[in-house]
Amino acid sequence: MNLIGEHTDYNDGFVLPFAIDFGCTAEVRRNDDATVRITSAQRQDTVTIPLADLAPGAGDWAAYAAGVLWTLRERGVEIGGVDIGLDSTVPSGAGLSSSAAVVCSVTAALEELFDAGLDAGDLLAVSRRAENDFVGAPTGGMDQLASLRATEGHALFCDMRTLDVEQVPFDVAADGLAVLVLDSGAEHRHADGEYAARRSGCERAARILGVDALRDLTPGELDGALARLPDDELRRYVRHVVTEDERVLQTVAMLRDGRIRDVGPVLIASHASMRDDYRITIPEIDLAAQTLVDGGAYGARMTGGGFGGCVIALLDENAVDGAVEAVRTAYAAAGFNEPTPMVVRPGRGAYRR
Numbered sequence: 001m002n003l004i005g006e007h008t009d010y011n012d013g014f015v016l017p018f019a020i021d022f023g024c025t026a027e028v029r030r031n032d033d034a035t036v037r038i039t040s041a042q043r044q045d046t047v048t049i050p051l052a053d054l055a056p057g058a059g060d061w062a063a064y065a066a067g068v069l070w071t072l073r074e075r076g077v078e079i080g081g082v083d084i085g086l087d088s089t090v091p092s093g094a095g096l097s098s099s100a101a102v103v104c105s106v107t108a109a110l111e112e113l114f115d116a117g118l119d120a121g122d123l124l125a126v127s128r129r130a131e132n133d134f135v136g137a138p139t140g141g142m143d144q145l146a147s148l149r150a151t152e153g154h155a156l157f158c159d160m161r162t163l164d165v166e167q168v169p170f171d172v173a174a175d176g177l178a179v180l181v182l183d184s185g186a187e188h189r190h191a192d193g194e195y196a197a198r199r200s201g202c203e204r205a206a207r208i209l210g211v212d213a214l215r216d217l218t219p220g221e222l223d224g225a226l227a228r229l230p231d232d233e234l235r236r237y238v239r240h241v242v243t244e245d246e247r248v249l250q251t252v253a254m255l256r257d258g259r260i261r262d263v264g265p266v267l268i269a270s271h272a273s274m275r276d277d278y279r280i281t282i283p284e285i286d287l288a289a290q291t292l293v294d295g296g297a298y299g300a301r302m303t304g305g306g307f308g309g310c311v312i313a314l315l316d317e318n319a320v321d322g323a324v325e326a327v328r329t330a331y332a333a334a335g336f337n338e339p340t341p342m343v344v345r346p347g348r349g350a351y352r353r
């Protein structure tokens, strides 16, 4: 789950995700059948693929797990037949990266089983490639980084250019705080096209401005850069990305200092930037964020790629029930579907060393 830093990843920028205390367990065992057999406690059927047929496109729902095995083989790891059993508490398709939970747990497990000798960077590359090249899902790597490297009570400050990470203290419970996530259940039909438009818009703006990526613009250079852009759309995109990178850095500085509550206004500013400049929110999401802040949350913002999904809020532990009730009431009045609340804690990822 991303605390802050939205749509900065493909601009080589900064993100600050954490792993939630949900997870996927992958049990792996060699077999002598030269096949991969995949089961899941959340699925009825067993997916069986002969190793000879293991190629992108295979695997149905099990493609995420099968893709890890394929990627390891592509990298020259000597694999064999294997049974993989999955059991996950991460809700699927709710914007909580259940797919990253699957690929990262399977990557960590198979790495051990086949004694592949991979370091943290390799594990990231394998999990990403399984999703990108085997499944064909264009993810930017943040989900996998958090699912592998996050540790309990911390957020993971990631530089998406270098892929360097730093553990930043984010022990909300120790401060009497809670992280509330509200799944709006809403989804925008054209999300893929909207995402692609922003991504190419950012690339076009970077070219016009003569930088490798928007990450290379500092806040001090922003006004000058905006003046050189040809249209309002690109100006809005650039303003969001440059200010969002800065907000990630501000948040990291506050968390390093143990000032968790101070992060609230930064989350609120991030939401406003996504709503007004990047324009990736929808009415359900805006209403939840606003209602949470009006109801006393320190801050609230949409988390994830946008056009639906979840809102994340930071609030006092004893304010959670009232906040959830306030959003339910506001949603009912607006005629929106009932939102799903979850209280999450910063948990640990799959990487152990």
Ligand code: ADP
Pocket (backbone or CB within 6 Å): 040, 041, 042, 043, 060, 061, 062, 063, 064, 086, 087, 088, 090, 091, 092, 093, 094, 095, 096, 097, 098, 099, 100, 102, 137
């Ligand atoms: P999300 O936002 O949850 O990552 P995705 O569409 O990227 O949504 O990933 C969901 C897919 O991940 C499922 O369709 C399935 O293929 C796989 N998956 C997730 N959880 C499980 C599970 N418990 N068992 C089997 N497959 C799972």
Ligand code: MG
Pocket (backbone or CB within 6 Å): 097, 098, 099, 100
């Ligand atoms: Mg996913």
